[in-house]
Amino acid sequence: VENRGSLEKWLSEVERQEVIYPKNYIKLRHLENHDQNRIASYFDDCNKLINLTALNFFLRGMPFVYAGQEYLNDNRPDLFEYDPVDYETGFNISPLITRFAKIHEDELITSGNLFFLEIKDNPIIKYENKTHAIIGFFKLGSESVVNSYLKDGVYQNLIDDSNIVVKDGKLELNSGPIIIKVGIEAIK
Structure with missing residues (x-):
C-alpha cells in the first residue's frame, strides 16, 4: 500500500x-x-x-x-x-x-510445511503435513477462476461452510476468501 x-x-x-x-x-x-x-x-x-x-x-x-x-x-x-x-x-x-x-489455531498453520503456490493477484497458500493440508485462496486480483491444487470434487469452505466445487483442477473465487482443509490424498 x-x-x-x-x-x-x-x-x-x-x-x-x-x-x-x-x-x-x-x-x-x-x-x-x-x-x-x-x-x-x-x-x-x-x-x-x-x-x-x-x-x-x-x-x-x-x-x-x-x-x-x-x-x-x-x-x-x-x-x-x-x-x-x-x-x-x-x-x-x-x-x-x-x-x-x-x-x-489449526495445527497445520502453526507447524505444517508452508508453500506459497501463488503470490501475485490472488494469493494461494498451503500448509501441509504427512496426512492433511489446508489451502487458502484470497481474491485480491481480477481473475475469478484460479488453480485449486486439489483433485476435482466438492469441498467445504471453513470460513462460511459453503460448498466449493473444483472442476478440471480449478475453482471459482468470486469475492470472499476460501479456506479448505483436506486429507493429503486430495492434493493434486
Missing part, C-alpha cells in the same frame, strides 16, 4: 522469513497501526479488505486487529486527541475475524 511495494514483494518477504527465522519464531502481523493510514482508506472494495484480513490471519504468526479495523474505519485515529472509534460505518466484520482466528 502507498506504492511501497507489491503484494508479490510482501509475500516473497514473508516466504523468505520462513527460511531465515528460527523454526519457533512468532511474527507479529498487522495491516494497521497508530502511525499509518487505515487500510480501508486505500480500498473502495470491502471484499478486498476482507480478503486481505483473511490472508493476514492465514499467515503464520500472531495477527493483530487495530482499534476499529473490524468496522472498516478509514479515519486514521489521533493518539493525542479524543478520537473515538466509529462503530456506525455500516460494516462489521467481527464475525468473520472470529472465524479467521479459529482457523488460525
Whole structure:
C-alpha cells in the first residue's frame, strides 16, 4: 500500500522469513497501526479488505486487529486527541475475524510445511503435513477462476461452510476468501 511495494514483494518477504527465522519464531502481523493510514482508506472494495484480513490471519504468526479495523474505519485515529472509534460505518466484520482466528489455531498453520503456490493477484497458500493440508485462496486480483491444487470434487469452505466445487483442477473465487482443509490424498 502507498506504492511501497507489491503484494508479490510482501509475500516473497514473508516466504523468505520462513527460511531465515528460527523454526519457533512468532511474527507479529498487522495491516494497521497508530502511525499509518487505515487500510480501508486505500480500498473502495470491502471484499478486498476482507480478503486481505483473511490472508493476514492465514499467515503464520500472531495477527493483530487495530482499534476499529473490524468496522472498516478509514479515519486514521489521533493518539493525542479524543478520537473515538466509529462503530456506525455500516460494516462489521467481527464475525468473520472470529472465524479467521479459529482457523488460525489449526495445527497445520502453526507447524505444517508452508508453500506459497501463488503470490501475485490472488494469493494461494498451503500448509501441509504427512496426512492433511489446508489451502487458502484470497481474491485480491481480477481473475475469478484460479488453480485449486486439489483433485476435482466438492469441498467445504471453513470460513462460511459453503460448498466449493473444483472442476478440471480449478475453482471459482468470486469475492470472499476460501479456506479448505483436506486429507493429503486430495492434493493434486
